[in-house]
Amino acid sequence: MTTIRQWQLRAEFARRLSDMYGREVPAYTTLVDVSREVNAAVLERSGADAERLGSIARVTAERHGAIRVGTPRELQQVARIFGALGMHPVGFYDLREAATSAVPVISTAFRPIEADELARNPFRVFTSLLTPGDPRFFDDDLRARLANFLAGRELFPPELIDLADRAEREKELPQAQAERFLNLAVGSFALSGEPVDKAWYETLEQVSAVAADIGGVRSTHINHLTPRVLDIDELYRTMTERGIEMIDAIQGPPRWEGPDVLLRQTSFRALAEPRRMRLADGSVTTGALRVRFGEVEARGIALTHRGRARYDLLLEETDRRATESGWDEAARTVWREGFPGTERSLIDEGLAFFTYRLRDDRPRHGRPPTGVTDLLDQGWLRAEPIVYEDFLPRSAAGIFQSNLSGEGTRDNTREGVGYDLDWLAGEIDRDIHDPFSLYEQQQSASIAEVAKALDLAGE
Ligand code: OOG
Ligand code: NI
Structure with a gap:
């Protein structure tokens, strides 16, 4: 009997x-086509x-x-579906706190966490949960109406959840069940046709607009899918x-001649999609909603806590200076002054x-030195960057915001x-993994392996 393994389910789910x-x-589709062309051109160049x-x-x-x-219950079901695909919650993002936008959600990302699983298929989903309990956004009356509305909907059929639990437990599914699950x-x-x-x-x-997109309809939908370029x-x-x-800017670090780090993202605006609407008198008309958009991203090297602190500082500095020149130009100048221009100096500065x-x-003779930098200098080791697999709260808030029609409201006189x-x-009911620890473990495991091979254990 053919069985379909978790990573195959994940790859197939992403493809479908x-x-x-x-x-x-x-x-x-245009975005995917252009991404493919750009990637082929870069490979050629x-x-x-x-x-x-990452391999092409x-x-x-x-x-x-x-x-x-x-609701938390809906998120718990999502976690089971992604668990079936070998995707685990990583990181915590609080987009309610973003300076410029009012987005009443908290988020995590479901993704594979092991290097070999990431290499097989790194599909990840940024997953946000509405925060009706936050009085800056929702008053008691609206909170009660929302709770009532959300309690009456079912996003995922029980059969799907059962199959998901089985796939997570057994780490595979027989072909017929895999097909049903997918x-x-x-x-x-899928976007629902229900009025x-x-x-x-x-x-x-x-x-x-995010609250309406989440709590205003009786189903959920994929909000965007982002190819990597x-x-x-x-x-x-x-x-x-x-x-x-496209939106006005590319979010994240600027384009520059030094190493690419973290994540650069941009998107095109939400498109108006025809949706059936039920009016107060019960009649149904066709309206349009702008909720879904396209986004693209380039991924760079994962930063340590110290690297991330440096990145955050440079962003702040750019914000201060960007009034005189454009943001990109200011960022490039700030980066050249404050960020290492080579991978090697990223290593040296940790x-x-x-x-x-x-x-x-x-070298085939002699004792190897014991430290990583000496081993690099003397030609024993090479360093391969670990790719950043996560998201950036500021970019995420920017992507949310740039694709919303209205500003929304947040009553800042109230406590969050x-x-x-x-x-x-x-x-x-799951651990939420810390992204920094995952990268750290990957790095330490590689150092331990090298030390063992060179018989440096214990030194
Ligand atoms: C999520 C926005 C965040 C990203 O790439 O930073 C995001 C959303 O719009 O639901 O996807
Ligand atoms: Ni995104």
């Missing part, structure tokens, strides 16, 4: 979701260097998605030439994560409430 989203949002941050096969298939749910799972994230209650949707929209500046130009209106491997052409990482982990 991508096909579905392409049918639903045609501009996404830079050869093996282009694959330093991985990068071409690579996507992240975003979904949004309304159908139900992909179908749960939207117009008055209810608009009530929530006054608080936030090797040259995001070129992609931005090409998409603009093809007449697709700013980024690498895996260390023995070089084939290492709880909703921290521990609360979230408790609600979904």
Whole structure:
């Protein structure tokens, strides 16, 4: 009997979701086509260097998605579906605190956490949970109405959840069950044709378009899917030439001649999609909602806590200076002054994560030195960057915000409430992994392996 393993389920789920989203949002297909062209061009131009941050096969298939749910119970079910696909919650993002935007959600990302699983297929989903308990956004009356509405909907059929639990437990599914699971799972994230209650949707929209997108409808949907590209500046130009209106900026670090770190992202605006609307008198008309969009990203090297602190400082400095020149130009100047220009200096300053491997052409005689930098200097080791697999809160808030129509409202005279990482982990009954520890473990494991091979153990 053929069985389908978790990583195959994950790859297949990502592929089918991508096909579905392409049918639903045609501009996404253009984005995927342009990404593929840009990646081929970069490969041609830079050869093996282009694959330093992931094989072209991985990068071409690579996507992240975003979904949004309304209750801890819904999130707990999502966690089981992604658990079936070998994807675990990593990181905690509180987008309620973003300076410029009012987004009443907290988020985590579901993704593979082991290096070999990431290499097989790194599909990840940024997953947000509405925070109706936050009085800055919702008053008692609206909170009660939301709770009532959300309690009456079912996003995922019980059969899907049962199959998910089985796949998570057994780490595979027989072919027929795998097919059923994939159908139900992909179908749960399709845009529903069910009419939207117009008055209810608009009530929530006054608080936030995100609140309406989550709590104003009786189903969930994939909100965007993001291919990975090797040259995001070129992609931005090409998409603009093809007449697709991109948001104003590329979020994250600037383009510069030094190492690419963390994550650079940009998106095109939400498109108006026809949706059936139910009016107060019960009649149904066709309206339009702008909720779904396309995004693209370039990934760089994962930073340590110290590297991330440096990154945050440089962002602040750029904000201070950006008034005189454009943001990008200011950022480039700030980066040149304040960030190491080579991978080697990232290592020396302890700013980024690498895996260390023995070089084939290492010395064949003599005792190796014991420290990583000496081993690098004397030709025993090479350092391969560890790719950043996570998200950036500021970019995420920017992506949310730039794609919303209304501003939303946040009453800052009120105190925000709880909703921290521990609360979230408790609600979904799973550990939420710390991204820094995952990168650190990967780096340490590679050092331990090298030490063992060179017989440096204990030194
Ligand atoms: C999620 C926005 C965040 C990213 O790439 O930073 C995100 C959403 O719109 O639901 O996807
Ligand atoms: Ni995204």
